[in-house]
Amino acid sequence: MLILGIETSCDECSASVVRDGNEVLTNIVASQVDLHREYGGVVPEIAARAHVETIIPVLDQALKVDGSVPGLIAVTVGPGLVGSLVVGVSVAKSLAWAWDVPLIGVNHVEAHLIAPVLEKKTLEFPFVGLVVSGGHTLLADVTGFDRMTVVGETLDDAVGEAYDKISNFLGLGYPGGPVIDRISKDADPDAIFFPRPMIKSGDCNFSMSGLKTAVVRHVEKIEFSGKSVREDPRELADIAASFQAAACEVIVEKTIRAVRLLKRRRVMAGGGVVCNSELRRKLTKACIREGIELFLPSPVYCTDNAAMIASLGYYLYEKGYRCGNEVDVYPGLKVGETIPGCEKTD
Ligand code: KG4
Ligand code: ZN
Numbered sequence: 001m002l003i004l005g006i007e008t009s010c011d012e013c014s015a016s017v018v019r020d021g022n023e024v025l026t027n028i029v030a031s032q033v034d035l036h037r038e039y040g041g042v043v044p045e046i047a048a049r050a051h052v053e054t055i056i057p058v059l060d061q062a063l064k065v066d067g068s069v070p071g072l073i074a075v076t077v078g079p080g081l082v083g084s085l086v087v088g089v090s091v092a093k094s095l096a097w098a099w100d101v102p103l104i105g106v107n108h109v110e111a112h113l114i115a116p117v118l119e120k121k122t123l124e125f126p127f128v129g130l131v132v133s134g135g136h137t138l139l140a141d142v143t144g145f146d147r148m149t150v151v152g153e154t155l156d157d158a159v160g161e162a163y164d165k166i167s168n169f170l171g172l173g174y175p176g177g178p179v180i181d182r183i184s185k186d187a188d189p190d191a192i193f194f195p196r197p198m199i200k201s202g203d204c205n206f207s208m209s210g211l212k213t214a215v216v217r218h219v220e221k222i223e224f225s226g227k228s229v230r231e232d233p234r235e236l237a238d239i240a241a242s243f244q245a246a247a248c249e250v251i252v253e254k255t256i257r258a259v260r261l262l263k264r265r266r267v268m269a270g271g272g273v274v275c276n277s278e279l280r281r282k283l284t285k286a287c288i289r290e291g292i293e294l295f296l297p298s299p300v301y302c303t304d305n306a307a308m309i310a311s312l313g314y315y316l317y318e319k320g321y322r323c324g325n326e327v328d329v330y331p332g333l334k335v336g337e338t339i340p341g342c343e344k345t346d
Helices: 033-039 044-062 082-099 108-114 159-169 176-184 209-224 233-262 277-290 307-318
Strands: 002-007 012-019 023-031 072-078 103-107 127-132 137-144 147-153 266-270 293-295
Touching: 002 044, 002 082, 002 307, 012 044, 012 307, 023 044, 033 044, 044 082, 072 082, 072 108, 072 307, 082 103, 103 108, 103 307, 108 127, 108 137, 108 266, 108 307, 127 233, 137 233, 147 233, 159 176, 159 209, 159 233, 176 233, 176 277, 209 233, 233 277, 266 277, 277 293
Parallel strands: 002 072, 072 103, 127 266, 266 293
Antiparallel strands: 002 012, 012 023, 127 137, 137 147
16 A cells, blocks of 8 residues: 655645565655754744645655555644644644545654664554654654554753754854754864753753853853853863763663663654764763664655654554544644544444
């Protein structure tokens, strides 16, 4: 069966055709990063309007697969920006009606959790799922495609959001993750000791805003003495590397805590921050030390993409989930929450 996936929850407009849940035939992603750069973050109205412009060309490219009509359409219904979600859901509903094929609504964060299936081909449950992106930071116990429980999440900023805010503050531009990752490579991660928020809290929750404030205070202190941090590439790189070391240490520590608490033997990761080279290195080292399996997807399946939406849609459909035409958008949808209008039928 061919599944058409549609993803427009934030600032990536993506469509993909996947065969039987794990064979990606096409995966087209139109990034809007250039449109949002001058604002230092995603502007919801600009994102929604850009989706209206790009969704048809993106679909047109994605559907260039041996001419056959997909047997299922999967679309992100939440969580995300309401105006962005509406574009994808409206187009998905229209196509399902015009082609007379079933439609399935998918939770974007749950799709990140199962995205490893696109490269691994099968998923062995249970596992600890880690999602770290611009909008989400959470750990979940994943025991099936339709059985996911959040065990920890951020109490304030998402990790990617902290990268982006610090990068903007340091004058390094948007998005912050890739640039901080790059300049940290030749810098000293121990140059400044930034706090590791909630590292000893005993639970699996995160807090990133205190770390962000610590970086701001550090820079203000240096600048008070008359030095310009932003004009000193060495100093900037050391601050970036020290921030990154603190952020990654917390993520790894919390992931291993979840593994031990839940007594799981596998970790699967997803979300844009999983592209980070330091996080990949630290997570790999920690999982080897614990003797557990770790899977880190290729960057294209870490960041937002419609292939993971098509994939989860397929596995839910296989399990008997069906979606009525009344399905709406759910901007605040939680992991594990039933999608109204998309219930299991048998
Ligand atoms: O998953 P994603 O494409 O979109 C959301 O759902 O948010 O993630 C985007 C986020 C941005 O905050 C970006 O700065 C971050 O992922 N990111 C990175 C890296 N590449 C992207 N963060 C750290 N290191 C990277 N190499
Ligand atoms: Zn995402």
